[in-house]
Amino acid sequence: MTPRHQRNLSRRKVLFALGGAAVAAPAIAAIAPYAMAGTTDAATKAAAGSLPLTIVNNSGSFGNQSVYVYIVGNQDGQQVRVTQDGTLAPIALSDNGADGFTDYALTLAGSGETQLSLPYMSGRIYVALGEKLKFKAVKDGNGNAALQYPAGWVTSDPSFKVLHDCAEFTHNAAGMFCNTTMVDMFSVPMSIRLSGDKVQTTGTVRDGGRAAAFAAVKQIEDFAPLVVDDLRVIAPGHGLDSGLFAKDYFAPYIDEVWSTYTGKDLTVTTNAGTFTGRVRADRFTFGGPASVSFAKPSTRDVLFCDGTLAAPNDGTTGPVAAVLGAGFNRSTLLSNPAQPTTSAADFYRTDLTNHYSKAIHAATEDGKAYGFAFDDVADFASYIQDTAPTAIRVTLAPF
Incomplete structure (x- = not known):
């Protein structure tokens, strides 16, 4: 599929x-x-x-x-x-x-x-x-x-x-x-x-x-406020909008990604082909089947896969944005310069990651869940x- x-x-x-x-x-x-x-x-x-x-x-x-x-x-x-x-x-x-x-x-x-x-x-x-x-x-x-x-x-x-x-x-x-x-x-x-x-x-x-x-x-201090009694766990994006989650949570990781790929390439493979990108003039710019670029995202953009990471259904910008969104949420962009990362064993390995998505994936028998909008990547x-x-x-x- x-x-x-x-x-x-x-x-x-x-x-x-x-x-x-x-x-x-x-x-x-x-x-x-x-x-x-x-x-x-x-x-x-x-x-x-x-x-x-x-x-x-x-x-x-x-x-x-x-x-x-x-x-x-x-x-x-x-x-x-x-x-x-x-x-x-x-x-x-x-x-x-x-x-x-x-x-x-x-x-x-x-x-x-x-x-x-x-x-x-x-x-x-x-x-x-x-x-x-x-x-x-x-x-x-x-x-x-x-x-x-x-x-x-x-x-x-x-x-x-x-x-x-x-x-x-x-x-x-x-x-x-x-x-x-x-x-x-x-x-x-x-x-x-x-x-x-x-x-x-x-x-x-x-x-x-x-x-x-x-x-x-509950064990992760930044995420603990997302647990509402025994009713539910709120996704961190909604938690951010409600004042329960830090608006700059992903900022250090985002900054490091931008810094890292100023000096080397990141490749993103999609059905349209492989895109190769670097950060230039503070935009992540990719060439390949088409030229696409992204401004530096906020934590909210990462959690909702929206804003600067919005993914239009255009066959080029959209697929690259989806892979980047997944890479940020799974914290794989720094460990793997060839995206998407396809091994679940490599997901959520850093302290600064989407611990909400990590927890619900761990809760399912097959490890599959919709923890963020483009969890279907890979x-x-x-x-x-x-x-x-x-x-x-x-x-x-x-x-």
Whole structure:
């Protein structure tokens, strides 16, 4: 499977549209809805793409009656949700109840596995344990109905105290593309099993892995404030925006990279070819299949793989930016002048590294996780796909 940083670089933009950019308040899903011809068209599309979805509650801490599932996202530009019977319904302002929030929760079977249906759409499968999430239907900038997503890294968010997490997916005529994600936070251990041309599983947290990840983050002084009780660990980028993480954490490493590659070359290999770069006039400038250059990034740029490390889907700047972002987060740029580094044994070896990502990778059985936006560089993300899917299974693992 070709790493996604060498194929489609829009994932980080999707994450931000779904709430990843929220700081002071929950974000509105930013893809503008449009007026569908009618619910019949939506129902027809849903029926055509219906994929069996099984939810398995092996949490061991919460019974089925205390687990709530939400499937929300977009279909052809309109914001939608999945109902209990597997049909699509548009987000509507009238869905807000007396408390000001929607109730889009899907309930689990009284016991055992729960059978649902997943239509064609892109979005997230949220799980909430113990109590329901507070999604709110609002108007977007164009006056259309939109949905505010939970932001577990924002203390004022109405769902902040709710134990929850999510998986991401795109399901369309081309297949199923899905992942578990810790880009924003890590809370509920879950795995995805995708059946089709073959059977694949990703995201499985090893026995005791959740507790080990929480403990590992707590042991690092700069990262310890990111642990929110036993609810979740917040990703350091969101921690930075919330004042919980140092804005200059990566500055010494960034400075050393800039200094080192003023005097020697760094090569970055992508599907477009090999780029060779040096720092000139304080910009990291690469030649090769195209000329691309980058200003010195900030710690926030590194953690979000954004800003000066933004990766447009252009086939040249984007792939190089993704590899650089991965190299900073994994702290491999100084130890290996030929990127990307492909051996996990060489990741996170320095004291100054992304200890959050290190901890959640160590918590999974296969060492794969989405600890930052381009963790798929060299194929280390908890991502799977199938062009002929027949079923998908999401399992909540024991705590």
